[in-house]
Amino acid sequence: MEIFEYGVLDCALHFCNSLRTFIPLAQATTQMVETVKMTFGLEYQKFLKTRMDEALFGDSSLPGRASVKLRDRVLKDGKVLPNDIIDVSKFMDSQVDVDLMDACAQELSQRFANTKPTKIMTVATTGLVIALPMARYLQVPCVYARKERNIVMADTYTAAYSSKTVGKDRQLLVSKNHINKSDRVLIIDDFLSSGSSQEALLRILSDAGAQAVGVGVLLEKAYDSGRQSLSGYDIPIQSLCRVASVDGGVIQLVEEEGFDKINETK
Incomplete structure (x- = not known):
């Protein structure tokens, strides 16, 4: 297993099983993020903020x-x-x-x-x-x-x-x-x-x-x-x-x- 400080993952998410047929997307994403955070110590919010800064502000080192x-x-x-x-x-x-x-x-x-x-x-x-x-x-x-x-x-x-x-x-x-x-x-x-x-x-x-x-x-x-x-x-x-x-x-x-x-x- 290889751990990256930041990264992007594209994957299929399955929200249904025999016990429950629907889980809200926000709740599913939040639970997944919490699992990753507890297991590997990865911070989703830090990654998200970095991506948002890049998108909104561009290269912060430039005027x-x-x-x-x-x-x-x-x-x-x-x-x-x-x-x-x-x-x-x-x-x-x-x-x-x-x-x-x-x-x-x-x-x-x-x-x-x-x-x-x-x-x-x-x-x-x-x-x-x-x-x-x-x-x-x-x-x-x-x-x-x-x-x-x-x-x-x-x-x-x-x-x-x-x-x-x-x-x-x-x-x-x-x-x-x-x-x-x-x-x-x-x-x-x-x-x-x-x-x-x-x-x-x-x-x-x-x-x-x-x-x-x-x-x-x-x-x-x-x-x-x-x-x-x-x-x-x-x-x-x-x-x-x-x-x-x-x-x-x-x-x-x-x-x-x-x-x-x-x-x-x-």
Whole structure:
């Protein structure tokens, strides 16, 4: 007898005998899987998940198509403003390319699927362009932090942060009704630069007793200190496009591993 770690078996299944003429397919399959598991220690669910990942996500070692499209769009339509501010208002701010954002949301959702979040948290309003479609793909509610209190926010968690875009200190507010101690929260945003706003959200989650399971962003300024400032929280950080520099007003992207293989298969 030879044992394989993974494999596919085609065989005829017989569901009737002299005592019983019908057994539901689901029950028969479940009993067969349990027998194989107990006899040989083989895990059907692990095999099934691997096959599903291959079918849905392709080669996980390669960047997704959405990452490539986002990189191309940043280089084509992105502009550098004073104070190293990257203007991407043509497709993800004042004007939103909904097809691109949907594709990016699907890829980023795949990267965080194993963290099993129960909620997504973002900052209004720019973070919503990616957080809302991700919430749909992950089938979880989306909670967003406001920068100003409104009439329905009587009791809130509050955290201050420094906004480079606005050029002054601001605060984020989240209603206490929207975060529970049992929540596993995935933080999603459009940019990661200094990490100030993401860290403010992490402090809010800490105050609420909820667990942060990761930080995902569309664009990361790799030349800034954001990733380093969040490293102490020991959570995964994922970005679809990393900007290496904006020296001289020219956007230079980080050459991520695997993009050469993507280009070969185009």
